[in-house]
Amino acid sequence: MPRINEHYRHLKASYLFAEIRRRTKAFTDANPGVALINLGIGDVTEPLPAAVVKALHDAADEMAQAKTFKGYGPYVGYEFLLADIAGHDFATRGVRVGLDEIFVSDGGKSDSANLQEIFATDCVVAVMDPVYPVYADSNVVAGRTGPADDSGRYAGLVYLPCTAENDFQPALPDRHVDLIYLCYPNNPTGAIATRETLARWIAYAHEHDATILYDAAYEAYITDPALPHSIYELDGAREVAIECRSFSKNAGFTGMRLAYVVVPTEACGRNTAGERVSLNALWQRRVSTKSNGAPYVIQKAAAATYTPDGKKQVRVLIDFYMENARTIADGLAAAGLTVYGGRNAPYVWIRTPNGASSWDFFDTVLSRAHVVGVPGSGFGPSGEGYFRLSAFGSHEHARDAVERISTRL
Numbered sequence: 001m002p003r004i005n006e007h008y009r010h011l012k013a014s015y016l017f018a019e020i021r022r023r024t025k026a027f028t029d030a031n032p033g034v035a036l037i038n039l040g041i042g043d044v045t046e047p048l049p050a051a052v053v054k055a056l057h058d059a060a061d062e063m064a065q066a067k068t069f070k071g072y073g074p075y076v077g078y079e080f081l082l083a084d085i086a087g088h089d090f091a092t093r094g095v096r097v098g099l100d101e102i103f104v105s106d107g108g109k110s111d112s113a114n115l116q117e118i119f120a121t122d123c124v125v126a127v128m129d130p131v132y133p134v135y136a137d138s139n140v141v142a143g144r145t146g147p148a149d150d151s152g153r154y155a156g157l158v159y160l161p162c163t164a165e166n167d168f169q170p171a172l173p174d175r176h177v178d179l180i181y182l183c184y185p186n187n188p189t190g191a192i193a194t195r196e197t198l199a200r201w202i203a204y205a206h207e208h209d210a211t212i213l214y215d216a217a218y219e220a221y222i223t224d225p226a227l228p229h230s231i232y233e234l235d236g237a238r239e240v241a242i243e244c245r246s247f248s249k250n251a252g253f254t255g256m257r258l259a260y261v262v263v264p265t266e267a268c269g270r271n272t273a274g275e276r277v278s279l280n281a282l283w284q285r286r287v288s289t290k291s292n293g294a295p296y297v298i299q300k301a302a303a304a305t306y307t308p309d310g311k312k313q314v315r316v317l318i319d320f321y322m323e324n325a326r327t328i329a330d331g332l333a334a335a336g337l338t339v340y341g342g343r344n345a346p347y348v349w350i351r352t353p354n355g356a357s358s359w360d361f362f363d364t365v366l367s368r369a370h371v372v373g374v375p376g377s378g379f380g381p382s383g384e385g386y387f388r389l390s391a392f393g394s395h396e397h398a399r400d401a402v403e404r405i406s407t408r409l
């Protein structure tokens with residue numbers, strides 16, 4: 001029998017959602033007939049925009065005709081979509097991104113998991129704490145970390161604690177790191193990056209020859225006009241930053257699967273001989289080695305989000321979820337809880353009252369308010385003492401959840 005990749009055994013994350021399911025099931029089994037409200041999910045709930053659905057149908061019809069049928073497309077994405085991305089996501093904000101710097105894929109999760117592959121296994125990796133678990137986990141299974149300790153910390157990772165005490169803005173690492181994963185607007189804390197925040201990281205990356213892996217999956221939720229949407233809005237970012245975007249949370253593509261990575265031609269790593277190597281060329285090679293591209297039909301659907309109608313409809317979706325975020329954040333604050341986020345991100349991050357642990361608060365909210373959230377500790381050790389509610393779901397659910405938590409805890 002072949003030996004397995006034992007690094008998989010070190011993963012902690014799958015435990016989080018399995019444990020949420022286990023506790024939720026135990027509660028519903030013991031209390032049949034109780035209707036739970038699930039605000040734990042990080043998945044959109046509204047249907048696709050009409051412009052997207054029309055593009056899907058039209059593209060399906062093209063696939064049905066010999067004259068317009070498409071087989072394999074370009075590894076990196078169709079040019080019509082690359083041009084839309086460069087024009088609408090970047091040029092409108094004064095950012096120049098070349099079509100050869102955009103790599104379309106089937107998901108931001110896989111992109112953020114795969115990017116570490118083009119770097120050496122002895123690179124030192126820093127992650128925000130708490131954060132989307134994929135950044136740490138992909139480095140765990142690549143063998144960069146070893147096992148976790150009792151608090152869930154991997155010895156081989158550099159943690160950047162984000163807590164109320166530092167306004168959820170991590171200090172720069174106090175040692176050299178090679179790769180820095182940043183996620184803004186942040187999942188799970190809802191924290192945003194100002195221009196000053198990003199400028200500090202870019203300066204650090206230049207000083208340490210580090211690369212920033214910038215996950216902007218929630219960029220569309222930024223409402224404050226002073227905030228940057230792309231890290232490339234800052235000078236010096238093109239040499240040191242790779243940016244990930246996704247159509248999942250803005251246009252509701254979680255079940256469609258489409259995302260992209262921007263790797264500027266200036267971004268470099270070095271080989272053993274100390275020579276500079278283009279990360280753009282390396283990622284291009286990785287993509288063409290391991291992928292045959294994203295589906296034509298889905299890329300046509302994504303392009304529809306950039307049409308005038310599509311843009312309006314995407315805006316309606318985001319406004320819909322952000323109304324929930326306001327309902328939850330304002331309602332719980334009025335009830336006396338300390339809440340963060342929910343302003344430029346679809347997540348509300350709650351301080352557990354009276355020093356309760358994340359899991360104890362999860363149990364209290366589940367058993368008394370019949371609302372399911374996510375214990376903050378599941379996103380990293382510094383998430384202990386916090387709790388995440390998401391703004392996805394109906395307005396009615398958001399209102400009812402607030403009402404229940406406010407009156408029953």
Ligand SMILES: *Cc1c(COP(=O)(O)O)cnc(C)c1O
Pocket residue numbers: 042106107108109110132183187215217246247248249253254258259
């Ligand atoms: C949802 C999410 C993504 C996007 O994932 P997809 O695979 O594109 O659906 C990326 N990053 C973060 C932080 C997310 O929460």
